[in-house]
Amino acid sequence: LAKTTQPPSMEAYEGQEVNVSCSHTNIATSEYIYWYRQVPHQGPQFIIQGYKDYVVNEVASLFISADRKLSTLSLPWVSLRDAAVYYCIVTASSGSWQLIFGSGTQLTVMP
Amino acid sequence: EAAVTQSPRNKVTVTGGNVTLSCRQTNSHNYMYWYRQDTGHGLRLIHYSYGAGNLQIGDVPDGYKATRTTQEDFFLLLELASPSQTSLYFCASSDGGSDYTFGSGTRLLVI
Incomplete structure (x- = not known):
């Protein structure tokens, strides 16, 4: 399974666009x-997936x-509700399809 | 609405105690998972199952047993709880593809 590298934290103001990078060299x-993203006191929630090029939802x-x-x-036009830990996960979409989580990126959104 | 429900939400036990965490999914998913989450770490996979009666070992299985009694129900057992098992536990289900749903978590404190 490929490892991923993300920045540990980011900050943004409400209304800004936020770009979270993820390196998966292998x-x-x-x-x-x-x-995926995870807000406090909840399990992670799926955001988006892709294989190549550009995907939008x-x-x-x-x-x-x-x-x-x-x-x-x-993330376009972030709001306070977008404050969360964002996880980039790389995995094969077959078999048991395990999600292996790294430490993620903590996004802080300021009013 | 399809969901993953965990119980209890919070649990306190003593060292050496016996604890069972319960998880029920109504997603008709074949795969179910148990993760633990600790400060400074992402979620780490303990055990998973791809059907009733099946059990697979995850990345951090030591000290844990699990049992999948039906397609809906997956239990995590701590037979001799230790303080190192104090953690936030998440259950999840998936269809083996990208449809992956997490529960709201069980917070366990071993004193």
Whole structure:
């Protein structure tokens, strides 16, 4: 399983766009990139997933570099509710499909 | 609404005590997981199961047993609880793909 590296923390003001980077230099061809977030007192929640290029949904967008070694989660117009720990996870979408969590990125949103 | 429900929400036990954490999912998922989360760490996988009667070992299984009695129910057993097992425990279910749902957690304190 590929390891991921994320910044431990980030800060932003409400209304700003936030970009959270994730390095996964050893990603295998069978592996996908998933982003989850966790707010206090709750379990992690799925945000977005991708394999290559660019993915967008109603919550966020995900850009994946051409060599797939770097991905960036983009959150437009963050609010106080977006304050959370954001986890980048790389795993093969087959078999037992285990999620292996790193330490994540703590996003602080300021009013 | 499909969900993962954990009980109890909070538990205090003494060292050497016997504890059972319960998890029920109504997602009709085959896979269920138990994670623990400690300060400074992401979630770490203890045990998982891909069906009733099945049990697989995760990354930090020592001191834990688990049992999957039905597709819906997955239990985590601490037969001789130790202070090192004080943690926040999360249960999750998945379809083996990207549909992964976490419970709200059980906070365990071993004194």
